[in-house]
Amino acid sequence: MSVDVKYTTKARATGGRDGAAETLDGSLKVKLAPPKEMGGSGDGNNPEQLFAAGYAACFLGAMKAVARGEGFPKVPNDATVTATVGIGPRSEGGFGITAALEISLPGVDKAEAEKLVEAAHQVCPYSNATRGNVDVGLTVA
Incomplete structure (x- = not known):
């Protein structure tokens, strides 16, 4: 890469x-x-708090970048991304992390919001860094 x-x-x-x-x-x-x-x-x-804050901010930025493209809704000013990051022992040994993003796009149709979120998940550097290593849950509120 x-x-x-x-x-x-x-x-x-x-x-x-x-x-x-x-x-x-x-x-x-x-x-x-x-x-x-x-x-x-x-x-x-702790590092998990820092990771959660960074991922949330980065994902919101990725949504704004994607929304500039044709066919995507504008990201409202009151949009939020809440990242939940967990840490714990892995069954294979060592420790692992989990991540889940809850995205709120007030006033945006849910189907359109989900399309935007999925596109942002392909663009966001944090999503790209975790892909294949950490299961990231995406929920549009």
Whole structure:
């Protein structure tokens, strides 16, 4: 697979899941802590929260990009994407993640919304990165 890279960013983590992470340009800095459900303090953010926020934002952007094409409805200003990301042990060993996106497109016909969501799922970089590795559920609310 070839990618014509238009932008790169760098982030550094220290201390693992119980540490900190920041972008090298200084625009983002977060304290990391495992969630209580995994034996941590929950007193910070975790990689799954960061992944969920990134995926939701990226998918909404992909819908807007696709909607510029012919035959797709305009994405309303109050559209939302809610990403649910889970983590847990895999039966094969190690850990795995799950992902589900709930998409709200107020005022858009459900059939048209589903067509737009499916097209965005083919364009979104997060969807392309997870395809074949993570089952991603898509629900149009």
